[in-house]
Amino acid sequence: MGKRVGFIGLGAMGNPMSKNLLKAGFDLTVWNRTESKMKEIVELGAKSAHSAKEVAQNSEVTITMLTAPSDVEQVILQKDGVLEGLKPGAAVIDMSTISPEVSKRIASNVANTGTYMLDAPVSGSIGTAAMAALTILVGGEKKVFENHKDVLAGLGKNIFYIGLNGMGCYVKLVSNAIMGTHMAVLAEAMCLGAKAGVSMDTMVEALKSTVAASRILDLKNPNILNGDYKAQFMLKLLFKDLGLALEAAANGSIPMPIVGLVRQVYAEAIAAGRGDDDFSAVAALAEKLSNVSLKK
Amino acid sequence: MGKRVGFIGLGAMGNPMSKNLLKAGFDLTVWNRTESKMKEIVELGAKSAHSAKEVAQNSEVTITMLTAPSDVEQVILQKDGVLEGLKPGAAVIDMSTISPEVSKRIASNVANTGTYMLDAPVSGSIGTAAMAALTILVGGEKKVFENHKDVLAGLGKNIFYIGLNGMGCYVKLVSNAIMGTHMAVLAEAMCLGAKAGVSMDTMVEALKSTVAASRILDLKNPNILNGDYKAQFMLKLLFKDLGLALEAAANGSIPMPIVGLVRQVYAEAIAAGRGDDDFSAVAALAEKLSNVSLKK
């Protein structure tokens, strides 16, 4: 059988990611705080563990895919956590989007025990995860990265070694700060065209051909034109990530005026009840604030 | 010989555009307020006129490519202007980026005389203009657009009929509002990665693979990484366009908080002496405000 891999955190992203590891032939052990979420993956061939520690004991490399920085810290460092289970030379790869400072602090604790950590946050949505087409941004020792690149290759297509521990997180926050702004300004600006009576289909096609073109325009214009905001990436999670970016910026004395404002635009969308929708639902807020429809 | 085409405004964009019309075989008459700028084009085969009116008298279709809305208004509507010279059935195509309201007002004056006007602002830089690869956004009567599409095809690759008079201008302003924000947030966010010590080349390659990807990232990352801000599109002209977008928005009761802020970021770049540089020089401002270098 294949390499022994652990996976902790079977949420909206972790579910398709763990399935892809099974498809790729890895010998998978999983654990999730809410037990019921393990059932589907176990039926597909994974072993289940009773704790994060037990996952690590069974694995050469253990992946964590969680939401909050505090969750990651707890699952890796606290009692019955990954660190207690990791064997000498084994590694934990945290693929959550967390603050670089927290990631570096965990990595430093892990390194003290003779085991290894990578931060490897991903760019992409639930759909991209399902197609094993995530972009993966890796920080940590290059040797450890090389050792476990085969596992990451089961999850994503474009895998970048960024640099030292924490640097994967930094580039992920840079990426989300840019992406969140692209989405919010697209919504805001399209309202000006809509008010002028421009056909939405025409405007989108034209914009794709101008220097305003972006992946967000390609990916999200169907959501806007159909008013369909089923979550691929929840707006409240982007709001969280923008907060992490701003705190990392504060710690590094980097001013981010545009992102500082954009985060509050998403706060308006959350207050308007859009937190659990896709982050492109910021367009629904823009429609409301502008009294126009962006639907085709 | 080919169709008789007039061209008024031989500035940074008008120069390569008029050359492309000659290459495409049109019978070209030109006029420029500063006479010396006509010499090069005349030596390549164009006729020179003594006024905007004379250009229009000699042409089936007359193109204007100027900077300020007031310039366009004057060159078309005032004494010895285009409108005095246009023969019945002839058309003027304004390819400047001006406010939709002014464009519609001029179009309405033109229509009253039995001649025609299109607004056809372009997306692209001096380089794109030179390659006849501009994106052209056209507002006005569809019949007039069809009649003169051959001329536009000599200037650009992607030509979109947007709708009624003024709508070309609206989509152009939407495009520049988005593009200007993309550039400014890219600069701001990259500083966070730079401060963390991420290699600039690596960050750019990684971002291209994430949902933060954009045409601006593709086009402008060499400027940022080399600190080379030779103008393809002057920062102060983008600042002007963002002002036009905000005034069009004000007239249509469309709030644009992000663009309202972004325009002031460019104002900071102008105050820092970057008005005549390429608009990507907003990255030099970000470097200064953040005490980091984005150069590779």
Add this chain to the structure above:
Amino acid sequence: MGKRVGFIGLGAMGNPMSKNLLKAGFDLTVWNRTESKMKEIVELGAKSAHSAKEVAQNSEVTITMLTAPSDVEQVILQKDGVLEGLKPGAAVIDMSTISPEVSKRIASNVANTGTYMLDAPVSGSIGTAAMAALTILVGGEKKVFENHKDVLAGLGKNIFYIGLNGMGCYVKLVSNAIMGTHMAVLAEAMCLGAKAGVSMDTMVEALKSTVAASRILDLKNPNILNGDYKAQFMLKLLFKDLGLALEAAANGSIPMPIVGLVRQVYAEAIAAGRGDDDFSAVAALAEKLSNVSLKK
């Protein structure tokens, strides 16, 4: 009888101001584009004229109190305007809030004819105007200011000679940029307290005692706590003034990021139907965006 004074523009502010000039004993001639608005003032003792020119012919000093810069330009400079009627040595005092550049251009035209102009915009609302308690900010030649200070003293309590032509306008725009921001941030911040369950009366009393105290807090807290937004100064006029401030800033290469954003917050309030309400109705927008009530 008193000095012969002309008054043009009998709107919401001009009405109480012209009455105060009568009360102060001046020999008043009035004109208003909408004739019916002259009736009340004429019944109180003013003479009516048939044009701006006729007002100026009858007056040692003529006051204009209008809305848009273009109105002021037209009423003073165009046919049958003030300038045609002004006798040698007479003066026009424009008390409208207009752009300094326009004001200086008009002043320069006036000066060329051997007559004088002051810009003298006011701070205060309809209520302050009625009590002859306006603050008046004066630009122009000091001698002219001294000559006509008696007239201004009939309209306001605090009269400041600021400096050269246009400087009254600059300080007025500075004042409105600050005031508009004070109002908008007060609304935004009070929502945080309201959400926490703090009593509105208590919060207002406490804030008055902190370094967050301001005249706007003193003047506008009753509007907020009662949800009463009857216009003392219409929100759409403040939006206009913030636009004038930003354009003056653009012309002087002064970045104004906060004001750039704040203007768009008022744009949101206008889009929400609050343009004709008092500008403190930006608090009603904040309530809506935050899902809280600021009413006591």
Add this chain to the structure above:
Amino acid sequence: MGKRVGFIGLGAMGNPMSKNLLKAGFDLTVWNRTESKMKEIVELGAKSAHSAKEVAQNSEVTITMLTAPSDVEQVILQKDGVLEGLKPGAAVIDMSTISPEVSKRIASNVANTGTYMLDAPVSGSIGTAAMAALTILVGGEKKVFENHKDVLAGLGKNIFYIGLNGMGCYVKLVSNAIMGTHMAVLAEAMCLGAKAGVSMDTMVEALKSTVAASRILDLKNPNILNGDYKAQFMLKLLFKDLGLALEAAANGSIPMPIVGLVRQVYAEAIAAGRGDDDFSAVAALAEKLSNVSLKK
């Protein structure tokens, strides 16, 4: 002798506050992590303790005046902390500016032991503290507030009972969000007047008479006009407080676009080396960004 009062945290604010408690006749016990800071206060008559616990053991009411929320949590709740020393019925009053959520969590821990906690953050600077003229915003049980109002009266002039635990913190953050914006927009807007050539003294006097008047204008104009930014309240601490306000707002789904931007303006000032100066040094940033001088 008077009531037995404890004081923990003898920094820039705690130093004058503890002196005022001695002057008011209270029987004072102090403790500070950096021991040397106790010397001056002990020489004036206070007793020194060896731990926060020992302070609380000796006191009917113990005051904490610290910087970060984590400091307060540690000093009150951890080993050898205040809670271990508090006798039944005794109280701790935290006068630091911390997040309301943290304050409520501490208060809830304290309440579980049969002792009491008030949050009582202050508005005012080092100078105001020295004059015992602070404004104090109190959250917690009213009975506890009434019992220890005598102690607060030794520290401040305007003492407000706001409501339940945490509400003092909320109003403090509301106040600092407003104040921080007042300061930043004053700096930004004054640059417009300065560029126009208006005398700074004249502008300040005029603004005081308009609806742009504020306590910040009264307090800070001398700093701006003299370019003297000796800290009364350090800019980096205001930056911290604005961060606390935004996180409290995020937790309550209250959007704060203006404050979101203003915090980043202070981030720019920190990056420009102004973090340890008075927060009015944001005016020095504005001068640099605008190429004008605000000095008289």
